[in-house]
Amino acid sequence: MTAHNGRWRLRHPGEKAFLAFGLLACAVALPTWPGAVLSGGTAAALLLGPARVSAVVLLRAARVPVLFVTTSAVPLLVAVQPSGGVSWNPNGAGEALTATGRALAALLCLLLFSATTPLSDVIPRLRRLGVPAAVTEVAGVTYRMIFLLVDSLRTVREAQAARLGYRSWRTAYRSLAGQAAAVFVRAFARARRLEEGLALRGYAGSLAVQVEPRRVSPGFVAATLALLAAVVVASLRLRGPS
Structure with missing residues (x-):
């Protein structure tokens, strides 16, 4: 931030x-x-x-x-x-x-x-330098997904800690395994929702982004x-x- x-x-x-x-x-x-x-x-x-x-x-x-x-x-x-x-x-x-x-x-x-x-100021301007739109859009989506996954990771970890999931080494390893599985499922679900949302909005290969x-x-x-x-x-x- x-x-x-x-x-x-x-x-x-x-x-x-x-x-x-x-x-x-x-x-x-x-x-x-x-x-x-x-x-x-x-x-x-x-x-x-x-x-x-x-x-x-x-x-x-x-x-x-x-x-x-x-x-x-x-x-x-x-x-x-x-x-x-x-x-x-x-x-x-x-x-x-x-x-x-x-x-x-x-x-x-x-x-x-x-x-x-901020990367959000850089990515839209890369097109003017000749960077393909597909590259900038993938970078923008990845940038956005990183923060979503970090937020999901924090939420899952707080929930596990509240249930005493890290009181010992054995429970910590079990919690870490469950944390990885939960974050993977959430990432997959968010990616599918993002794809469906773009398709419903008539995505044709490029995203129109307003640059300040x-x-x-x-x-x-x-x-x-x-x-x-x-x-x-x-x-x-x-x-x-x-």
């Missing part, structure tokens, strides 16, 4: 995409130090500052990807010998830090876009260009001659 209620909710998605993916390009193309660090730090500062995204929400959204990134960097610390043995990689620490820093910077840049731009008009702010675009240029220049200066 942060993207729907955020301070940048009414900005054009293209503006935010230009800012976020511009910083992402800097994080990928520039050296990890200081390019990726500056790009990720700028994205984090924008999220917590002008975008007014709560730090709690940001940490909650980033905790699983951060765990995945850090655990994925661990194998870089060791090297597999031709004989099949495993030894310490002398260059592993630097490689792990480089990969982790660049991945975390890219994650913050992506969160800058996803935490400020948004104007691109020249000031925001100019500020983004200046910010990206500042990140590049600062990275090159701090990096120094190679």
